[in-house]
Amino acid sequence: MGIPLKKVDLRVDAGGGLKLKNPVMTASGTFGYGVEFEPYMDLGRLGAIVVKGLSLLPREGNPPPRTTETPCGMLNAIGLQNIGVEAFIREKLPRLKRFKTPVIANIFGETVGEYREVARRLDGEPGVAAIEINISCPNVKKGGLSFGTDLREAARVVTAVRKATRLHVMTKLSPLADIKVMVRAVEDAGTDSISLINTIPGMAIDVERRRPVLSTVTGGLSGPAIRPVAVRCVWEAAKVARVPLIGIGGIVTASDALEFIIAGATAVQIGTANFLDPSASVGVIDGMEDYMKRHGVKKVKNLTGSLG
């Protein structure tokens, strides 16, 4: 596959004005507000940082237990505990925006109006490069997944956010959605890119006590266990999508990330792997570069959708 190269180009264009120095971002909810990772890595190396889901008002999240390990993965039921959009802007953003890495604000609302208000508050805030709309969280009673599996509701949320901001709008899909039609629906509503997948609803039972392990009974499955499902979702989305796709699900190594890119993703997000190694994303970037050199691939964008 081509002659080995000394220098390769990792830059990607995620559409809607969002240009990244490399295709590796950190996934929402697994990277805090970014600043927590400063002691462990150079945040400036990341393609983008996606922060924990933000809502209009602070949320306290679900009662414990909130996490449990499963084979090659974990279940979580955090319930979108977050400090709220105001506190994020005031307390976290000033430090975060000093790094040469775009910051993507993941947002959540219980109503369409709440999504719109959070987006409006972030619009024009220096240091925020894009908004990722979470319509796919399985761990909240209202909002979240109820929007993400219903075509009309999903389109309403995206339309409202689109109108509220000039920022790049990324919409995050659930694997439970009917992928192809959902892709078209959110595109028509004006999304600039689509990220997928969020966690897969799952459940674990403590057989000794015959009780659910998580306080909320069900939770969201993440980690290497979900990667094949996620790759398939991206591959399906790529058949119809006109906007760039961002692949998420179980990525630990560069090779995992490349599966998504070859299946049709322009960029990727790293989630649970940040818990195994806080600098996992940097390892993925380096590994990707190495792969491209070995295979004589000059531009990473040439790999997108290159499945033979």
Add this chain to the structure above:
Amino acid sequence: MSEAVVAHNRLIAPGYYRMGLQWKSPGVTPGQFIMLRVSADSLDPLLRRPFGVYDVLRGAKGIEILYRVVGRGTKIMSTLRPGDMADIFGPLGNGFPAVKDPGRAVMVAGGMGIAPFYMLAKDILKRGENAALFYGARGRTDAAIATDFRKLKGLKVEVATEDGSMGEKGLVTDIFGKKAVWLAGEASVVYACGPSGMLKEVARISKKNGLRCFVSLERAMACGIGVCLGCAVRTGKTAGKGTDRKKYGMVCSDGPVFPGEDIEWESL
């Protein structure tokens, strides 16, 4: 994240091991913990496991942990040999607060909860202050892990076993409770680590007798650095800013040590 080398991994009682890890560790405060990846090449078990720091190796060349085999991760750990690589991360968490002029510091440990107290006891004794350890175990074999504590000069050790095979028969909270009134005269701080039911009782007894009490909690952990928000515990405290923001504290980053009165025990 950070490479360490296994210096030793000794069986010290049935099911209990002490593992030395040569590691360029930054300074450790007693009560802090590390996250260990039990098998770096495997994705199952996936997550790191938290362990309290038991001791610092001579010349600060690393740390030692004391652990009990309870599941897959700890079983794999027990097969590690000297010279093997281990992937660790830390030290994490706040550790026990040093209380000035404690009179006598009292440590109350249940089962594996004894682990973080070795370092704490040594620190307190080194400062020339008095310390006592109340330790509760199921039976003689479990109680054997307290052997090292008996060698610490100046540390008063009292043991309770559930089956009465060593020390007094009963729970550690029984012996602590009996002595609490007397302790209140000379002690001003109580540190506790163990099962949550035990901690709740120690916090209650301490409060009743006017003793300051700090508890070290355990929760399943994914990240260990306060970002996954998984190890939440209800603290019953509000932040002031933003209404319900501090209702949950994170055991890994706000703890693992909390003032006993901050914990909403009913929720554990």
